[in-house]
Amino acid sequence: MLLFLLGSALGRARFRSLWGRLPLVDMTDLDRTEAWFARHGGKAVFFGRMIPIFRSLISIPAGIEGMPLPKFLLLTTAGSGIWNTLFVVAGYQLGENWHLVESYAGVLQKVVIVVVLGLVAWWLVRRVRTVRDRAGASRDGQV
Template identity: 70%
Template sequence: MERLGGPGAGLVIALENLFPPLPSEIILPLAGFTASQGSFSVAGAIFWTTMGSVVGALALYTLGAVFGRDRFRAVWGTLPLVNMDDLDRTEAWFDRHGKKAIFFGRMIPIFRSLISIPAGIERMPLLLFALLTTAGSLIWNTIFVLAGYQLGENWHLVENYAGVFQKIVIAAVLLFAVWFVVTRVRSRRGSGTETR
């Protein structure tokens, strides 16, 4: 970041969108700390990291759009323990709540990146997607960049608090996955059908 400045911070955040294991909860406070050292301004850090978020999200949106709804439905049909009714319900939910999902999804670990793919598959209007992504990313990035800026040398403390939030999200996803599998297996056994 010191060598490439704000654009370097944006590049790293764009890569974080494409490779979620790269944690923005570390990158953003580090960008704030680097700004506090005078390498670039805090406004520049927020601008460039938000642009990086949008670029990464647009790449995943494009991936979803290129893959397409028909191919996705064909792949879905081969998965065990799920059926087309599940997908139909998910698509109906996205039709109703897609705007909120894109906006708030930018502030939820793991989903930050993944939410862009169904938006592309469902062909959400590109301008609307970009605006919602920019707004959600701007809020998330500003919070973490400012935290790193204010904490200075202690910027890494942000990770501890963000890590707790991320663990809660992961635990919730795992609990939902276990609940889904158990209920689906039970319902198939109860109806006398074999699981695939």
């Protein structure tokens, strides 16, 4: 709830202003992201509750984009309920070996971190190349 309220307090206009000041970002990226969230925000909140790292962070764009609080709470409760139920059932089924659930959850979290870092690195390389190519084209008078 705290991150949702933070996103809500920040608001769309202030977030867009901050985003525009960041190096290597383009407002068209934000426009595409906002359009995607407008179409899939409910699914993102629901399924985001089941993905390590994203389970908390998805609350911020939901707040920024003004998702109605009752809808946010319903999707959060449902997604978290399913995720937690899976762990409780797995722990129950494993009995005395319930600690194995932790090791699998840890592996899943590490996989998500590696994938996210890889995607961020890929995005950075692409963005730096685009900026460099634009700068070279404008220097050569090919704008």
